[in-house]
Amino acid sequence: MLTVFETVLVANRGEIAVRVIRTLRRMGIRSVAVHSDADIGALHTRLADVAVPIGPAPAAQSYLSIDRVLDAARRTGAQAVHPGYGFLSENVDFARACAAAGIVFIGPPVDAIEAMGDKIRAKQTVAAAGVPVVPGRTEPGMDDDAVALAAIEVGFPVLLKPSAGGGGKGMRVVRGPDELTEQIAGARREARGSFGDDTLLVERYLGNSRHIEVQVFGDAHGTVVHLGERECSLQRRHQKVIEEAPSPLLTTGMRARMGGAAVEAARAVGYTGAGTVEFIVDADSPDDFFFLEMNTRLQVEHPVTECVTGLDLVELQVRVAAGERLPIAQSDVVLDGHAIEARVYAEDPVRGFLPQAGDVVGLLEPAGPGIRVDSSLRVGGVVGTDYDPMLAKVIAWGPDRETARARLVTALGGTAVLGVATNTTFLRDLLNDPDVVAGRLDTGLIERRGEALTRADPPPPHVYAAAALALLLESEPARAADPWDDTSGWRLGEPAWTVRWLQATGGQPVTVRVRGRAAAAEVQVADGPPMAARVRRDDDVLAVTLDDVTTHVTAVHAAGTVWIAVDGHVAALREHERLAPPDAAAGTDGTVTAPMPGTVTVVRVSLGDEVAAGTPLLVVEAMKMEHVLTAPVTGTVTELPVTAGHQVRLDERVAVVTPPAPGEEE
Known part of the structure; x- marks a missing residue:
């Protein structure tokens, strides 16, 4: 040994x-x-x-x-x-x-990284080994004109892919020739920023497709095995969101064929260590699969493979790197049950999945049978914009797919990062989608569902009530001992109502009336009926009782905002001094603000330029994602306080487009 x-x-x-x-x-x-x-x-x-x-x-x-x-x-x-x-x-x-x-x-040998790290060379290598590849153009060194010509030859829609790197960075779908110039420039810029290499290849875009990858493992003694597959079809902007093992699509025979092809691809480059061979499957012809790429590293979604195989892939990596033999043969690999993983991101689905940042003021991470959490979060930590927005992964195992799915839905309901907006509600809704429940998956599903998965539903009344009661409990120790000095609403006879206005992100202010003390109170949300209420501290959470129904609530009051997690709902409720009518001119005055904290990478206009509504003005990058900000109205650029490299804050003004005065329009 x-x-x-x-x-x-x-x-x-x-x-x-x-x-x-x-x-x-x-x-x-x-x-x-x-x-x-x-x-x-x-x-x-x-x-x-x-x-x-x-x-x-x-x-x-x-x-x-x-x-x-x-x-x-x-x-x-x-x-x-x-x-x-x-x-x-x-x-x-x-x-x-x-x-x-x-x-x-x-990790693998240098030669294997070189062969598979360059997607152009990788496709050529595996094709020579008899592995089917996606039709396209993979000549190295294509300039913009050559890439555009290749796209036309392959036929739209096409996929532009950086030859280096992975994770969906720099990938662009081009649906027509009029988009080519803009998309090629954007793909090169993002690839250069992420990988230091802006070489592009062109592939046929298979829209109605499934993304399935096979985990392979090799040692330096000639053994190469596969550890089954993972279904990664639920994606947004080519970034995986939900992954599971095994795939609900594959039959035993298809699993053997795909696994065998993955092993041959690994053998073709003398692969050792952990690697993943990614395939795309035409949903309309599921017996056909094509090689996409090989990731010569551990994958984000490796926990689902560990859950169904019982293996620690990191331990195997370490032992193989130290020269040990793999302790398993292909016949030893048995898939037990089903596992599903959800990626928790610092992003706001309601605002187009824009990256978010902030201080972690409270944290809930789930536990229970079959639940695993891979996380770097801690209370007091800071989520910034310098790196990828993924915060954690929540994984659920079950003896069958439905048990794993249901466990994961419940676990996400017990996941909350207070202080930073996340995508947990979106993940739960996605897992409850009828097609996802049935295993009818493809890479376009999230895009098709669109607004149904990102709707900004206001929190239910009991969330507002719980927030108001949390504020009540917080304020009680500071109340004056002399009732004549108490400004909370105390009076002879019966207590008065204390009125608060609470507003959820993107919602309208809601009136919440509370009277009494935490141990015995009455609360009314908007025009709803008054509810008998009481609240007490129960370790790190609050036990909130409304009309004899008790729920456990995590609530943190920070900087004028009540961050609250209850019954799977996570909301940031800020206090309002008064109810103010919405600004009718908001969003139409030509002001452009940063939708998230980040860095301005490109400024495409100058002061005095005449622009039409929808004209790209500048590009802001945050957490490795580019966001193009456009003119909200037709007019003249009258303010442009930022340049390339400028660090911007959330909602910072970055440009103003002034519309022509009445009578000046052409």
Whole structure:
């Protein structure tokens, strides 16, 4: 038996760093965390045995700095580096630098990273091994004109894909020739920013398709196996949202065919360690599948494979990197039950899934049979805009798919990040969609559902009531002992109503009347009937009783906002001093504001330019996603206070388009 490493550095952050560190601890291996200035005090730095600062917040100066990561490894005596996913995980220069420094890269050989990291070369390699590939043009070095010509030859719609990287970054669907110039420029810009390489390839876009990937594992002794497949068809902007194992589509025979093709693709490049071979399946012809790409790293969704196989993929990675043989053969792989994973993002589905930021003032993470949470969240932590917006993953296992789905829905109802808007309600609604329940999945489902999954339903009345009672309980200790000095509504006879105006994000203010004290109160929401109410602290939560029905509520009052989680509802309710009529001119005066905190990357207009409504004005990037801001009205650009590189705050004014005065219109 070979000896595994004594010290391993984790060259990543967030939930994947936490997840890797926990396995290292279980294996008795000393762990080293690295962190940027933005991640001082982050959970992964607290769990590791050693934490090393490696630079400022921008990833290029910290997590993507090969020199700084390797310097941290040398200083801490790390014998190996685990790259997680993203950042340097598929960077061939980093793998080479590790080898030159005598540090083991816990990943595949350099040749395999090169062959599969370049999507053009990858398609050529697997096609030579007999694996079917998506029709398209993959010549290296195509300039914009060549990419445009390739798109026309392949036939619309087409998919532009960066040759480097993954995770949906830089991928653009082009549905007609009039979109080519804009989409090629955007794809190159995003690919260059994410991967440092703006090479593009063109593929036929299969809209009604399913995305299925196969987990493969190889060792340095010639063994390559697959560990079954994962269904990843529920996507938004080419980014996976929900993943599950096994796929509800595949038959036993199709699973064997696809698994065999994945193993051949891995063998074609001498693959070792954990890897994923991704396929696309035409939903109208499910017996046909095509190779998309191979990810030469651990995937975000690897927990669902671990749940159904009983294997710890990180432990296997470490042992294979240390030279050990895989402890399993293909015949040993048995899939037990079903697992589904949901990705929790700091984003607001109601506002077009724009990234969100803020301080974590309260946190609920679920537990129970079959529930697993991979998270980097902690109360007091900060969610910024420097990195990917994924905060956590909630995974549910069950003996069958429906049990796993139902458990995950319940678990998401018990998931709340107070202080930062997240997509948990969207995830629950998606999991309850009839087609998702039935396993009728495809990559266009979320786009088709659109507004049905992102509607801004106001919180139910009992959420407003619970928030008002939380404020009541909070204010009671500060009340004056002398009733004549009490300004809360006390009077002889019976207490007066205390009136509050609470407003949920995107909603209208709601009148909430409360009288009495927390132990025995009366509450009325809007014009609803008065309810007998009481509230008490129960450990870290509040026990709120309304008309003899008790629910447990998590509520945090911070900076004039009551963040509240109750019965699966998470709401930010802010107090209003008065009910004010909406501004009739709002949104039509030509003012353009930043929809989220981020960085201005492109400014396309100048002061004095005449623009039509809908004209792109500038591009704001946050958490690796680009957002084009357009002119709300036709007119003249009269204010433009930002330039490329400018850091903007949420709702900061970035431009003003002044419409022509009455009578000046042409």
